[in-house]
Amino acid sequence: DTEVTQTPKHLVMGMTNKKSLKCEQHMGHRAMYWYKQKAKKPPELMFVYSYEKLSINESVPSRFSPECPNSSLLNLHLHALQPEDSALYLCASSLPPSTFADTQYFGPGTRLTVL
Amino acid sequence: AQSVTQLDSQVPVFEEAPVELRCNYSSSVSVYLFWYVQYPNQGLQLLLKYLSGSTLVESINGFEAEFNKSQTSFHLRKPSVHISDTAEYFCAVRGISSGSARQLTFGSGTQLTVLP
Numbered sequence: 001d002t003e004v005t006q007t008p009k010h011l012v013m014g015m016t017n018k019k020s021l022k023c024e025q026h027m028g029h030r031a032m033y034w035y036k037q038k039a040k041k042p043p044e045l046m047f048v049y050s051y052e053k054l055s056i057n058e059s060v061p062s063r064f065s066p067e068c069p070n071s072s073l074l075n076l077h078l079h080a081l082q083p084e085d086s087a088l089y090l091c092a093s094s095l096p097p098s099t100f101a102d103t104q105y106f107g108p109g110t111r112l113t114v115l
Numbered sequence: 116a117q118s119v120t121q122l123d124s125q126v127p128v129f130e131e132a133p134v135e136l137r138c139n140y141s142s143s144v145s146v147y148l149f150w151y152v153q154y155p156n157q158g159l160q161l162l163l164k165y166l167s168g169s170t171l172v173e174s175i176n177g178f179e180a181e182f183n184k185s186q187t188s189f190h191l192r193k194p195s196v197h198i199s200d201t202a203e204y205f206c207a208v209r210g211i212s213s214g215s216a217r218q219l220t221f222g223s224g225t226q227l228t229v230l231p
């Protein structure tokens with residue numbers, strides 16, 4: 001099973017709202033990732049968690065706050081977003097980065113619209 | 116640091132015709148190579164990957180790619196495409212060494228459109 005699930009599938013929020021995106025995997029992976037993808041563009045890495053610890057933050061604005069409560073779950077908390085933050089948010093997971101062949105498997109994404 | 120170039124942003128092709136999607140990369144370290152496919156309004160699905168061993172790798176739905184180290188290429192091919200292959204295809208590389216080079220670097224993508 002190489003499934004990564006993400007909820008919700010779609011999210012519409014105002015600039016003053018607080019919302020959260022959720023990602024879950026049960027493949028025993030110990031690395032999890034958040035990507036942002038704008039239309040017709042490749043995914044852009046936002047955050048990497050390795051063994052439930054934040055290992056990479058690609059200079060993402062503080063209005064995006066990641067959280068990894070356990071090895072299977074990854075959240076992305078959203079607050080005071082801007083319309084330009086509208087995008088497809090993808091979660092991925094893999095074996096730990098030090099492992100040979102740590103292939104990333106992606107979820108279906110959450111389509112976020114900020115009004 | 117690595118970079119990936121997908122030379123064709125759009126490739127239209129008729130059904131049952133062959134297709135090649137080109138991917139070239141640049142890296143100062145040895146790399147693993149991947150092709151991901153993204154169907155409309157969906158996430159990325161791993162299509163195939165080269166990690167080691169045979170330089171020709173195949174997917175379950177008829178695609179294949181060949182790693183050419185001397186030409187730093189990993190072109191994707193299919194001898195006969197179907198309407199259902201219409202999608203965006205991303206080539207990606209990841210450094211084998213430690214540090215930031217281990218993160219995936221994506222190409223800009225190629226939109227494959229299969230015409231009836």
